[in-house]
Amino acid sequence: MTLGQLAFKDLLRNPTRLLLTVLATGIGVLAFVFLQTVISVFYSGLAVTQPDRLAVRSKISITQPLPLSYKRRIESVPGVTRITYAGWFGGRMSETREDFFPNFYVDKATYLKVYDEYVAPADQLAAWMADPCGAMAGKSLAERFDWQIGDRVTLKNAVYPGEWTFTVRGIYAGRTPQIDTTLFAFGYRCINERLPEELRDYVGIYTIVVDDPARSAQVAAQIDAMFANSAYPTRTESERSFQMSFIAMSSAILTAVRIVAYGVLLILLLVVGNTLAMNVREKTVDLATLRALGFRRRHVAALVLVESLVIGLAGAAVGLLLAPPVLSGFVRVVSESFGPIGTVVITGPTYALALGASVGVALLAGLLPALRAARLQVAEGLRRIA
Amino acid sequence: MIPLYYNVRSLAARRLSTGLTVLGLSLVVFVFAAVLMLSNGIESALSAGGSRQNVVLLREGALTEIGSVVPREAVAVVGNWPQVASSPEGTALAAGELLVIVALPRDGDTFANISARGVTEPSWEARPAARITEGRRPRPGSFEIALGSSLIGAGGGAEVGGELEFAGQRWPVVGRLSAGGGAFESEIWADRNRLGQAFNRPGLTSAIVRLTSPDAFPELKRRIEGDRRFELKAMREDEYWEEQASATATFIRVLGLFVAFVFSIGAVLGAMITMFAQVSARIRELGVMRAIGFSRGTVLAGVVIESALLGAVGGLLGSLGATAMRFVKIETLNFATFSQISFGFAPTPGILLAALLFGLGMGVSGGILPALKAARLGILDAVRA
Amino acid sequence: MSEAAQVSVAPIVRLRDVSKAYFRAGMRLPVLEHVDLEIAEGSFIAFMGPSGSGKSTLLNLISGLDRPTEGVVEVAGRDLGRLSDGELAEWRAANVGFIFQLYNLIPVLTAAENVELPLLLAPLNRAERRRHVAAALDLVGLSPRVHHRPTQLSGGEQQRVAIARAIVTDPRLIIADEPTGDLDRKGAEQVLDMLQELHRALRRTIVMVTHDPHAAERADLVRHLEKGRLL
């Protein structure tokens, strides 16, 4: 036997309690991972932003369009190497929320040159380019509705009157797992031609690529100055701060979710702390005996901390094993009754954070009991008849 | 039956354990109750804006005013129908409106998306709940605006007497708009034509119609939806706002209740740990009780009651804590309209009762296994221990 | 091994004017008063006295588990008052073996592991530890029960495991606080035989507290305590 083995044998005094505590910790880690993942879904837009991409949109409001004629003028600004535009179409297959999915019009000729994180087979890409009313659907979207290449999708829309039928020409995937594959994109030409005069030739947002990200503030200022006194003033910002502005709008919800996530850790602290305190109390005589035999304060404190470490690690293992199936179950239930919620993946940092939090909380919970064990007066402890 | 003070005393004897467990349980109940209060708060904030006697007209297929277009002729036509109420001066209470989203700078570099509603005189008449509580109504045809009361004080001239700047215009704030906590309190109301000019939007997004009585709705709905010229749909105003709230409220409710459910498993395990410890610390006592003639059932009930007591106290503390959240206001994005809404935690007796029962339920479930263990102990086992 | 014990004439335990008091609610509760005591190395001494007379307190002072309120405690040539907490623990590990009334074995460890405990603090490798443990358990006649846990042993057997644990480090001083207090006649006799054997054959110094006159008879010196005073 070694000191380490002594610590492990000591764990088995009350296996039921250890098991319950590890399970409770696992459940807490599960909830923590779940909430962190919910938060990261909000931030997933940020993960795919690129420093050399800028968004140009209406300064007045996100719902206000910009004239198509801006394309040439923005393109001519020095430093701008590529440009594309897109807009929210907001069509629906029916009036229910359940079968809603995000759909956009894009400038097919330039879109994938700017957004190179979406990838599709070359032949599908060519077919999509060739057909203005051809649509590209994300992989998970296509799976959701069981769409095949060549299927027709009809959308209705209140702002753009009438029925709009698109043919699925391609199915795209993401370069990395964070890329949203629930989108549906078709050509701007397809709808622009059918619009009434007053709606024609307006687009939602331009995205540009600059040659030098360090100069992007300058480029942005120049673009905004160019349109400042027109009827359609612009607001140009990095793709990152554009995404951040959406996240900022949900900041209250995000804060609440964060508070709850840390509330989980607080509950864990209470449960693990309770177990460790009870353990120390129940083995006071044994700890005093060890001290009498010559074990040092740090030895008995280490016994308690090893226990908390084991609870933290085992709890993290349980929680992290449970997290993926529970999360995908939750996503399935929610998207069935609620519409899709983007691509949900548990990221590496979330795993690391959960592991750290579990071990950290368990050690923190062990701190007071360990201190109590170390402070134990030997003579006093021995008097305490078990 | 074992008297209750016996349980209370034995819990008090292990103060630390009891305290930690009750705290854990109460945190879970807190989350549970707070979530329900919050989604209730969102719903009541938004639905409080709507009157049952009013009708919102939207384009067929549109779910929100933002995504809708309503032709002017339609408003004129509906205004002549007998189901529509009139003002004392005799004008029909049917008003075309324009809803746009305005990006208003907030502190620092961020900005908030605020709904701006372009209104006309009948818009006010049709909504008696929307009142000016400070200053006055904006003059028709001017750039004056009334600011929803939850936007007042948001900074940057957002106060009566101040001035906002958006869409290349200056808009003097002349009034504070209150609407019984409803969604209008998060809106800017401006003159419809001026707003349309500023946003290059000559059309209407929706129309509000006041009925002579709530019962007139089916008839109006049948007529407008049957009219081939317009492709419009009619919704009761209160139902429209409930619908607007439902996505955000459901999001919070689904997420929150799922989390509370997961939490509760952890808390039940915590209660179980404590109750197992209680049972093994009292094996002798329990044995003596069995020896003097208390039945297994009584011992079992005694342990469950003790655990239920933990749950009840946790439930009480948790729901009290959540009720204190009443004083917190929250602003967030409404997913349906992409604009900012402001709401609070709205406790109801039903929610409080549910929270208490939830706490009690957790306590009871945590006590069952330890109680079975206690009841299964043989008298001799216990006395010998 | 016990060279020092044979040559030395100096006492192994020396208490000079030692008092111990507890302070509770502002009151001074004297437990030991002005105790002067010398114990020669290699002796087997028993302390007797009514319950509450301060016997355990005296043992705690001698074995460095507690510190006196006044006076000097010298054991095995060290002034215990000058040792820090850590040094005292180290000193105990090297010099004192403990036997308690309720055996104080660690319930989750086997007999062999319990005996091995104090060796974990000594600079020994695994094989050496195993040899020492086997020898100690052999000495108390429990070799066949090495893998049993305390709950699987009788009280007498548990106390013999405790004795093995007390001697496995080969300490100069063995402290026994009512070692037979919880045992039946037969168990008690066995334990006392063993202590006597340790004293006679190995010349260990044994300091024992008991209120059983039969047990005290086995010692070669009996001292009485009453109300904190050594008679």
Ligand SMILES: Nc1ncnc2c1ncn2[C@@H]1O[C@H](COP(=O)(O)OP(=O)(O)O)[C@@H](O)[C@H]1O
């Ligand atoms: N920590 C303490 N606080 C107060 N009184 C104590 C403490 N420890 C022991 N005593 C008291 O000291 C006296 C002697 O105790 P002890 O040495 O254990 O007696 P014995 O072993 O002779 O029965 C007793 O009256 C006991 O109550």
Ligand SMILES: [Mg+2]
């Ligand atoms: Mg004693």
